[in-house]
Amino acid sequence: GESVGLHLPTLSVQEGDNSIINCAYSNSASDYFIWYKQESGKGPQFIIDIRSNMDKRQGQRVTVLLNKTVKHLSLQIAATQPGDSAVYFCAENAGGTSYGKLTFGQGTILTVHP
Amino acid sequence: GAVVSQHPSWVICKSGTSVKIECRSLDFQATTMFWYRQFPKQSLMLMATSNEGSKATYEQGVEKDKFLINHASLTLSTLTVTSAHPEDSSFYICSAKTGRGPDTQYFGPGTRLTVL
Numbered sequence: 001g002e003s004v005g006l007h008l009p010t011l012s013v014q015e016g017d018n019s020i021i022n023c024a025y026s027n028s029a030s031d032y033f034i035w036y037k038q039e040s041g042k043g044p045q046f047i048i049d050i051r052s053n054m055d056k057r058q059g060q061r062v063t064v065l066l067n068k069t070v071k072h073l074s075l076q077i078a079a080t081q082p083g084d085s086a087v088y089f090c091a092e093n094a095g096g097t098s099y100g101k102l103t104f105g106q107g108t109i110l111t112v113h114p
Numbered sequence: 115g116a117v118v119s120q121h122p123s124w125v126i127c128k129s130g131t132s133v134k135i136e137c138r139s140l141d142f143q144a145t146t147m148f149w150y151r152q153f154p155k156q157s158l159m160l161m162a163t164s165n166e167g168s169k170a171t172y173e174q175g176v177e178k179d180k181f182l183i184n185h186a187s188l189t190l191s192t193l194t195v196t197s198a199h200p201e202d203s204s205f206y207i208c209s210a211k212t213g214r215g216p217d218t219q220y221f222g223p224g225t226r227l228t229v230l
Contacts, residue, residue, distance in 0.1 A: 008155055036221075043118075043207050043221040044158065089157060100146055100211050100219065104158045 008087065010109045019077040019112075023090035023105045028071065030092035034102070035064060035075045037086045044089060047075070077110075085112045117141055118210050120222040127198055128230055134194045135225045137208030143188035144210035148219070149181075152205040164191045198229040 013019050025033070031052040036044035050057045050064045050073075057064050063076040073090050087109050091102040117140040127133050137147055146165050150158040162183050164170045170183035182194040191210075195202055206225045212218040 041205075041224070041226070043120075043209075043223045045221070101148070101160060101163060102219065103160070107157050 008107045008109050010111065012111045012113065013080050015080065015082055015112055015114050017080055019075075019080045019084070019110060021075045021077075021088050021108045021110065023073040023075075023108075025071050025073060025090070025092045025103075025105065027092060027094050027103070028068075029094045030103075032093040033064070033066060033073050034091045034093075035062075035073075036089045036091060036104075037084075038089060038107075039086045047088075080110075080112050082112045082114055085110055116212060116220045118144075118208065118220050118222040120206075120208055120225050122225060123223065124226040124228075126228045126230065129199050130197055132194055132196045133198055133227060134192055135206055135208075135227075137191045137193070137210065137222055139189045139210040139212075139220075142210075142212045144191075144212065145188065146211040147185060147191040148209045148211075149183060149191075149193050150207045150209070152207060152224075154205075158207060161193075195227065198227070200229045203227055203229045 034049040035047040037047050038044045048059045048062050048064050050066050055066050061078045065074045087107045089107045090105040093102055119138045119140055121136045125133055148163055149161045151161050152158045160173050161176045162170045162172045164183050164185040166185045166188050172178045180196055185191040209219050209221045
């Protein structure tokens, strides 16, 4: 699992490699998950989302996998590019009366080397 | 579409003063806006949920008298940090929802607050 701390996990890859960023969530009631990309000094940018009735969803160069059994979410980025360098956050929504409220994960710093 | 702006993008103020940050949905009406705070190298922490025409709902540990939120219209919410202190220095980010579901939330570019 992840906890809030001062040192974000980091992932360094070479340009062209595939990247996998992982996220553990704690609320078994969460039914909607989103991956965001945040560049330095900017707000989060939506990448891809997935609902709890799915275990995989694909976008352009990105794939999100959801394993509800172990409460794990991953983001796969194909052919990673230097422009993909940023902090990546997963976020979850518990649904119900909490609809709209997002709980963010710790974040992972992705650095892509040319 | 679905653009959210914040103003100012950065602000420096003296300790004890109040600072107002605006969050606007530029091309849609937002019944709900959220305010987050982000410290360096940390994640976003939800501060409060703001619904148009009603009082904001604050998360546990967030002082409502210190962080005043007003959501006077469907396109504008403001966060006022009252009597700011250096520990309030942070990156404040708002988001706005276009509909009922969580999948319609759009984030602003953030406001960097530095309290001297």
